[in-house]
Amino acid sequence: MAKSRPKRGAADDALVVFTPSGRRGCFPQGTPLLRAARDLGVDIDSVCGGRGICGRCQVSLNTGVFAKFAITSEKSHLSPVGEVEKHFAETKGLLPGHRLSCAARLTGDVVIDVPAESQIHKQMVRKRADTRAMEIDPLIKLHYVEMSKPGMDDQSSDLNRLKLALAENWQLEDLDCDAGVLRSLSQAARSGETYGGDWKVTVAVREGKLITAVWPGFHDHVFGLAVDIGTTTVAVHLCHLATGEVVGSAGAMNPQIRFGEDVMSRLSYLQQNQDQAPQLTTAVREAVAKLAATAAFDAGIDLTDVIEATFVGNPVMHHLMLGIDPRQLGQAPFAMVTDESVTLMARDLKLSLNPGAHAYFLPCIAGFVGADTAGVILSESPHGSDELTLVIDVGTNAEIVLGDNHRLLACSSPTGPAFEGAQISCGQRAAAGAIERVRIDRDSLAPRFKVIGSDLWSDDPGFSEAIAGIGVTGICGSGIIEAVAEMFLAGIVDASGRIDGQGVNAKRTAHLVPEGRNFNYLLHVGPPELLVTQADIRAIQLAKAACYSGVRLLMDRMGVERVEHILLAGAFGAYIDTKYAMVIGMIPDCDLAKVGPAGNAAGTGARIALLSRQARAEIEALVKRVEKVETATAPEFQDYFVAAMDIPHASHRFPSLAGAVNLPE
């Protein structure tokens, strides 16, 4: 049905309809499309303020008879392509059929399509389709202006004239100005073609309030840095702030590892070596600075074009990056110094980005549930879904979030480092040469495995050649879980976790090796000889029981017996075969199709916070709503823990496993 036609002010006024918004209105002939769009509240981007420089405002003309709009749209209903558009097309290129909306003027009725690229508030792709979309709306906006020149009749300051231009062209009033901008404003304004400068600059304005940076002339690209500080690795992503595109990434080991492999050992290092926190701070800051430089270099970006940074990390990493001594996190009651979001100048973190760059740390939730978990929530948005979702970030502690759009619970459970391959006799971090997949023949009880760095199984032809440069060096977290699960499924390990090396098993295989009164299982003859020991099984039992009982505690508090969706975050989640995690009873029953990795969810959360003001407000409000459940003081936690030590008779408690594995009697 045709909509009612807007009233024309004059007989020869032109009607314009913008798609996909459908907004429409009548304007005098000669009105630039961009002005019409602005009047109608149609979202079209512009950095240059309608001067035909930036090309952000491109639109395309739909020609034909549009019955539903009751108009005929023709090419001749727009002004011919003029000098400005020709110049732009020649120097920067204009897609066929595209016009600059600041230059094209109405001469008749038209239907104009605004492509997604030309919208200020582009949709941000969240990974889960069932959560509401989020718009790209970075805190930093670029504004190109042409300042008036000073003269004996106008001796007002450079800043005055800049502010005047920003007020006139962009309706930005009452702006503050970072002192760093004052240091570069004079030169930026006075550079350019003519002696004395051409007085054209581009400024970055933060939250519509603060001038944070200035560049000479027209400047189109600014970037943000999303930083994910893990205990083991540090990763950075450089994102284009207007498009959200990741233009560069870099990662490295966290150099703090020399002070301790995991968070607890670093805290105990600090307990024993008073006043050494600044050393750990310097180490991680230098690593971040180096990664930022590497990512920028690889992407061909100048670090001074990086104008905003966001950080996620567990509470200890968070505190150390900020320069806060985290020792109190190692002792009951594990209170953080702050759990609010923190904004400061990037330069105060010794980070050489643009001098006016700000750094934003996502808020934390509780003692061991940090900004990394906030990032996970932002990325996986359990709060945005009807489905009851369980998100587990496995590390030395498992950070666990359970919830839906009604309620969110979180806890931290002390799994210990077994899942990361530590405290396992042949354990190692997930790196080339580490066993990551294990299968055990149900009859011969002989193992076969895969190592990181090769796609072949150990009994495939050519395996030895394939791993010649790598070797078989140890077992990583996902490998040990598969080993334990397969040992259970093959009947080598019983539900109590004991390796049964006698009776029928002993007759079938030479892989069961006695040690005192116990047996170990020989996974790899070597060299090096790799065993799964009875002690390793116990360590995994403790770890998985801690994880499961944390989950159980949250389910209990939520009053549910079942979750609908499970997401395993981080590297561990990426490598593990979720089926085996369920076999050993690390996670509760759930449709296996709905159990999956969350990938680098914390880092994704940092990226989202980089690109969206709304996301920051959302996570800041959310963390206050998250109900923190304390595992250490919950009376039922110990009971759950003890009950969860056994490897479960999966057929009873894990109906979803039916068909996926053959469970032992």
Added chain:
Amino acid sequence: MAKSRPKRGAADDALVVFTPSGRRGCFPQGTPLLRAARDLGVDIDSVCGGRGICGRCQVSLNTGVFAKFAITSEKSHLSPVGEVEKHFAETKGLLPGHRLSCAARLTGDVVIDVPAESQIHKQMVRKRADTRAMEIDPLIKLHYVEMSKPGMDDQSSDLNRLKLALAENWQLEDLDCDAGVLRSLSQAARSGETYGGDWKVTVAVREGKLITAVWPGFHDHVFGLAVDIGTTTVAVHLCHLATGEVVGSAGAMNPQIRFGEDVMSRLSYLQQNQDQAPQLTTAVREAVAKLAATAAFDAGIDLTDVIEATFVGNPVMHHLMLGIDPRQLGQAPFAMVTDESVTLMARDLKLSLNPGAHAYFLPCIAGFVGADTAGVILSESPHGSDELTLVIDVGTNAEIVLGDNHRLLACSSPTGPAFEGAQISCGQRAAAGAIERVRIDRDSLAPRFKVIGSDLWSDDPGFSEAIAGIGVTGICGSGIIEAVAEMFLAGIVDASGRIDGQGVNAKRTAHLVPEGRNFNYLLHVGPPELLVTQADIRAIQLAKAACYSGVRLLMDRMGVERVEHILLAGAFGAYIDTKYAMVIGMIPDCDLAKVGPAGNAAGTGARIALLSRQARAEIEALVKRVEKVETATAPEFQDYFVAAMDIPHASHRFPSLAGAVNLPE
């Protein structure tokens, strides 16, 4: 006449009257005086929040029958001195008759005097009695709080618990927190008597919005640093932020002098040596840092107790301290990069005060009328007076302000450095050995003089001995002005400025020494021989003409023929005999009793801005109201300048001089 008695809520309610405010009200017996005062809006200070620790809330009881309040006030109408007050009196001392208003409770009707020291908003002493008073109201307020301890039942962050305590005890809500505070909060809260800390801290809150610093326990003293960056000297004053008392000062030469004696020569150094501005910035910042350390050390103050700094300086000094390349100030149109007030972190000026200390630069007015002039206006407040006041800050440029409470005009006039003793053949800066006073015998035309460092005239007995360690080294600015004026008054120099060494003069003295077709005047036989040359007279004529014509231009624009008050700021103003300044026609006619030095008015302005929020708002609003008059482009300026070259026939234009000097025919 007795005021009507406030209604008592209950029959035995007590009536309290606070003086000097006269505020009064009825309260239940047992109400602490401080609470009654707060309820009535009586201004009583407190840092500890009523815990009997700070002693800021002391009051005294007035006893007797107060007919005008219709009450009888007796000692027994207050609760007896209890433990808290006894402890305070023993440890910190309590004046006789004084009570802690937080501890003393009403038991009957009383009249309570609130001494000035106990008011938050103490009056600030301005030098001129005729201007309105200004209250001490620093941006930084101290607040002592006792935080809750964290426990397994309250794992909330330290910052959360701090904010809670600030909200409960001080009604401070929605506070931001400087990241630096996060670094010291944990330790501050956990220090103290007991293991694990006593959780008592004092925080500094800036403008009721930002937590900028934290100290363990009760902390009573914070200081501010007022910095006056002159072209020649840099001076700092440390002030107690609650009382305004100057507790320490230090001054030194501006080390930038090695790049040029005056502002113009430094600018020309920078023109010739591109990219050297950072060197000048580093030099002055190091000087300020060193002076701050010296002043703090002398006063026995820890620099971490210095929490705010203010800066004044001419535009070039202002820009260089901020790290802004000031070259554009050396070329028409002399536009500043910014003339607004600038606030930044002191650490961003490489100034090691408290890590959360802020630095505030007073606003500037125009190209050569800087933050120093803003300081002068704040200190001398011509805008606060009915009298039309002229303030002149003499340097390489004379910065001139003319106005009253209706209107303010300002300009800068290029006097050149003659008044500072430069470009004078025997000129030197005002330092020991420099001639500062000159008298010439009207008959013999023989000179006598005083030098800085001795109170004796050169013809007094014992003069040679008195200056044995000093010598007579040159002539400073005030000396050359007196010399020229005395030469005029003695008939040696005519109104056109020509030294008449012939005819009757030549017969009377040997002090007139020919040089080519001109004569010089021998002021000191030497060594070194000190002459006032014909060229010196010309230099002084040019300088005084520039000053006078700037003043005349402002008077012209103001539409007045006379000013009522003249203040000469800075070192020059302190040394000069104002009578002689009038004789040579440097300043306009004015009652000599109303012409005086303004002292270090710029530095005083910096101190006022340190102590008063209101003063900052006032000067920021004022500079926008100041009408800038540009001497370089004003068509009449050149005419005034030419007309002002002659030494005036004072009897006509300077009636105020009658009786002060005998003017030549």
